[in-house]
Amino acid sequence: MSRLEVAGVDVYYGRVHALRELSFVVDEGEIVCLLGNNGAGKSTTMNMLSGLVRPKAGTVSWDGLDLATAKPWTIVSAGLVQVPEGRRIFSTMTVHENLLLGSHTVKDQKAIAGRIDDVYQLMPRLAERRKQQGGTLSGGEQQMLAIGRALVTGPRLLLLDEPSMGLAPLVVKQVMQIISTVNERGTTVLLVEQNARAALKIADRAYVVDTGRTTAEGPAVELARDPRIIEAYLGG
Template sequence: MLEIRDLHVDYGGVQALRGLGLTVCEGETVALLGNNGAGKTTTLSAVSGLVKPAAGRIVHEGEDITKTAPPKIVARGVVHVPEGRRIFSTLTVHENLLIGGYLVRDGAELTRRVDEVYELLPRLAERRTQQGGTLSGGEQQMLAMGRALVARPRLLMLDEPSMGLAPLMVAAVMEVIKDINLSGTAVLLVEQNAKAALKIAHRAYVIENGESVLEGTATELSADSRVAEAYLGGAA
């Protein structure tokens, strides 16, 4: 579904990605692990067209999208939920979801998609008339994911969805991501909570200084002493 080949991204002469390569297959959840500044967010931004690589290729379903504009990437079914949720705080939950379907021209179809999100995330249905800014952090994250789902993504990219959330809400958000994947949507997940990410991922990559230094199944990386020491509190 997605293949990144020898990707290089520079910010003002500083190399953020140095020959990164990774793949996401149909129906997979793939986690990107690494410390702050490793290049995880840059990877998602490059795929979604928000930053332009200096070299390398991004291939989606057999087509090179390296230089494709962000709206066209969304139209292909690649949807990015950025770090920090970035919902519209003064709009209601329902209005936020409608914005997720800005490419949908059929009003009845848009209504069906929003109703599907409410079915998956009943907490949003209960709060549909509330302003987004009045929701809890976990509810705002669910709203950000729900808004993305209205676009019917084939690949959903999530950047730090558990950031700032209480442990119980982290578990709830991860369960939603698992359900999204089980419904047939591939997921590329950037997450500093490696333990939570590896519980729901099929495979994972560890990124350091803009390069992939480890990759494998979630089970393999959970048992790897290097991953345990750096990201799992020292216990494989």
Template sequence: MLEIDGIDVSYGGVQALHGMSLTVADGEVVALLGNNGAGKTSTLSAVSGLVRPTGGRIVFDGHDITRASPPEIVGLGLVHVPEGRRIFSTLTVQENLQMGGYLVRDPAETRRRIDRVYGLLPRLRERRDQQGGTLSGGEQQMLAVGRAIVAGPRLLMLDEPSMGLAPLVVTAVMELIAEINADGTSVLLVEQNAKAALKIATRGYVVENGRCVLDAPAGQLADDSRVVEAYLGGV
């Protein structure tokens, strides 16, 4: 479904990615693990068209998207939920969800997708007329994911969805991601909470200094002493 083949990304004179390569197959949840500054966010930004690779190639569902614009990429069904939620704080929950369907030509389809989000997240339905900025942090994260669902992703990329959330809310977010995947959407997940990510992932990559240094099934990574020591708190 997604093939990232040897991409390089630079910001000014600083190279963030050095021949980054990874794949996501149809139906998978793939976790990207690594310390801050390892290149995880740069990878998602390159895939979604927010930054342009200086080398390598990105292919999604047979389409070369290396030079595609963000709207073109979303139109193909590849949707990115960036770090920090970035909802529209002055718009209501309903209006935020409607913004997710800005590329959907059929208003009835947008309504159907919003109803699906409300089915997955009844709390958002209760707050549909509430401004996004007045929601709790966990509710805002759910809204950001819900808005992405309205865009109709075949592959959903999530950047640090559990950041700053209480443990119970983290569990709810991970359960939501697993449910979205079970409904047929593939997921590429960047997550500092490696334990939580590996519980729902099919496979995982460890990223260091802008390249993947380890690729294995999630259960194998969870049992790898190097991964345990570096990312799972040594337990």
């Protein structure tokens, strides 16, 4: 069984100590959520897992790969793919062209075509807009496109950084359902979210990150009932 293991990780930006002995695990098949307020270190964690930020201490491994030293393209080729905060689609390219960009590490053209078809079936709205420029899509559609682009890469572990940011409640529900379906089809998910209520509804387990440390953890259903979590993150 593949497992993501983060143990005692420290990350600095200059003199700023962004992550402090951060530790958590994600087992194959799970949806694990990292909860926390702005500045807690969640996005830094995602960038560290993707090889964009290097830890100064601690260990990070995924299926035998040392993520602390691996190159970003090696990490992607190993099946660990990030959907970044802010979507970062290419606004002047069509929906279909954006999806094709997710195939840059895939050599099998039949596999690429099959994955894009799967994306269109999972998110029919993208199929309807396949010739439309990405920048003309709604916020929810752009988020779907960002997820779809990552799926074309063929992730085994999908990293999602604030996928509900700026979206209306109904669209948030749709995006969370897409994430659940992706997981049910066999992709492990690490989800960073400020919308704790939505995230805890679909997650198996969750960790709370505060000032770069994991300060609480447990099954999502239990954390959703924890008075401290309710007060801090659920508008209790």
